[in-house]
Amino acid sequence: MSSSDYENFKDAVLYSFKKRKTAFLMTEKILADIHFQKEINPKEDKERLDALLETMRDNDLVVLNQPKFAALSANGKLAVEGLTDSQIVEIEKGIEQRSL
Numbered sequence: 001m002s003s004s005d006y007e008n009f010k011d012a013v014l015y016s017f018k019k020r021k022t023a024f025l026m027t028e029k030i031l032a033d034i035h036f037q038k039e040i041n042p043k044e045d046k047e048r049l050d051a052l053l054e055t056m057r058d059n060d061l062v063v064l065n066q067p068k069f070a071a072l073s074a075n076g077k078l079a080v081e082g083l084t085d086s087q088i089v090e091i092e093k094g095i096e097q098r099s100l
Helices: 003-020 027-034 042-058 074-081 085-099
Strands: 024-026 062-065 069-072
Touching: 003 024, 003 027, 003 042, 003 074, 003 085, 024 027, 027 042, 027 069, 042 062, 069 074
Parallel strands: none
Antiparallel strands: 024 069, 062 069
């Protein structure tokens, strides 16, 4: 995953936590929210999400990265709270474009 892909999808994952007002999510909910691509490919999408969450864990944004669950770290919670309205609009546009 390129660094620009990581930034885009990292923000989409953080937005998923913000949208659902929680620090603990099932990975299937995250996948449903972020839409990696227009065509749904469950195995490939799950592998991409696992790699993304692993990198987010390495960057101290999530503390729990299990096959079915993810939880925000303290830094992840701060990142979620720090999402600006303009960032949220851009994230939503990206999600919409990938889901059409």
